[in-house]
Amino acid sequence: MKPPKRLQSLIEEGLIDSVERQLMSGKEATVYVVRHGDETLCAKVYKEATERSFRQAVDYTENRKVKNTRTARAMAKGSRFGRQAQEATWRSAEVDALYRLAAAGVRVPRPHNFCDGVLLMELVVGDDGNAAPRLNDLLFTPEQARAHHETLLKEVVRMLCAGVVHGDLSEFNILLGEHGPVIIDLPQAVDAAGNNHASRMLMRDVENLRGFFGRFAPELLQTDFGGEIWDLYERGALHPETSLSGRFEREAGAVDLEGVMLEIVDARAEEAARQQRLQAG
Numbered sequence: 001m002k003p004p005k006r007l008q009s010l011i012e013e014g015l016i017d018s019v020e021r022q023l024m025s026g027k028e029a030t031v032y033v034v035r036h037g038d039e040t041l042c043a044k045v046y047k048e049a050t051e052r053s054f055r056q057a058v059d060y061t062e063n064r065k066v067k068n069t070r071t072a073r074a075m076a077k078g079s080r081f082g083r084q085a086q087e088a089t090w091r092s093a094e095v096d097a098l099y100r101l102a103a104a105g106v107r108v109p110r111p112h113n114f115c116d117g118v119l120l121m122e123l124v125v126g127d128d129g130n131a132a133p134r135l136n137d138l139l140f141t142p143e144q145a146r147a148h149h150e151t152l153l154k155e156v157v158r159m160l161c162a163g164v165v166h167g168d169l170s171e172f173n174i175l176l177g178e179h180g181p182v183i184i185d186l187p188q189a190v191d192a193a194g195n196n197h198a199s200r201m202l203m204r205d206v207e208n209l210r211g212f213f214g215r216f217a218p219e220l221l222q223t224d225f226g227g228e229i230w231d232l233y234e235r236g237a238l239h240p241e242t243s244l245s246g247r248f249e250r251e252a253g254a255v256d257l258e259g260v261m262l263e264i265v266d267a268r269a270e271e272a273a274r275q276q277r278l279q280a281g
């Protein structure tokens with residue numbers, strides 16, 4: 001096909017030779033199948049912020065590391081330079097996460113290059129050699145569902161051990177490659193240690209896996225792997241090889257310190273108001 005404008009500079013720089021076809025146009029990017037030498041690759045072209053649906057909630061940007069303080073200040077102020085910097089950080093977040101996860105042994109598309117807002121990566125292929133289907137496009141036997149669920153929980157644990165929470169993990173962002181599931185679509189991945197929403201996001205990722213595979217193997221719906229994984233992680237006891245039970249007892253006697261403090265503040269305010277009423281009367 002005639003290469004779209006956004007891919008022309010990559011052709012000029014010799015990063016790709018030709019564009020075969022458009023694979024998908026999603027909410028945040030358009031994905032193409034491209035050729036480079038005798039390799040077939042995948043090019044993800046990010047949309048401009050204005051054409052993108054708003055997924056970049058505060059969750060995702062919180063604590064994203066920006067080394068330069070001038071850039072950090074500009075981003076906080078929302079100036080034009082700041083918005084550009086934020087946009088660049090958002091786009092490069094996916095390639096950063098891919099390198100980090102590939103190094104940790106998580107099955108993600110192998111990154112090749114990142115240039116002008118285009119991510120070049122391995123094209124994940126299915127059994128037939130064509131672009132792999134999403135889990136959502138497939139049906140599974142209970143045995144297959146249990147096996148994939150287990151594999152993917154291990155991947156979630158491996159990611160967390162590498163300090164990353166996907167943040168949008170679901171049957172739409174996992175492909176079934178020829179050797180098993182491959183996790184994709186990571187621009188919103190967050191730093192597990194530095195983000196206050198990381199635990200909520202991890203729980204949601206794990207619940208999405210449970211909900212999807214639970215359609216084929218209903219006994220999975222009784223499990224609580226998310227709680228177990230986060231608890232182990234917080235206690236520094238999570239390792240890629242940790243065996244999980246799927247059971248997690250939320251401690252009955254656990255102290256909700258923040259809740260207690262809020263109660264005290266409320267009680268004090270109430271008492272102050274009562275005293276004021278007494279004095280006024």
Ligand SMILES: Nc1ncnc2c1ncn2[C@@H]1O[C@H](COP(=O)(O)OP(=O)(O)OP(=O)(O)O)[C@@H](O)[C@H]1O
Nearest residue numbers: 024026027028029031042109122123124131184185
């Ligand atoms: N490396 C890859 N190999 C094969 N197919 C891919 C690859 N990356 C993306 N795709 C295909 O392109 C689709 C969109 O990719 P991705 O989810 O990364 O972008 P998106 O804009 O967030 O899309 P969506 O809004 O659908 O989530 C995927 O569902 C998948 O079918």
Ligand SMILES: [Mg+2]
Nearest residue numbers: 026172173185
């Ligand atoms: Mg997606």
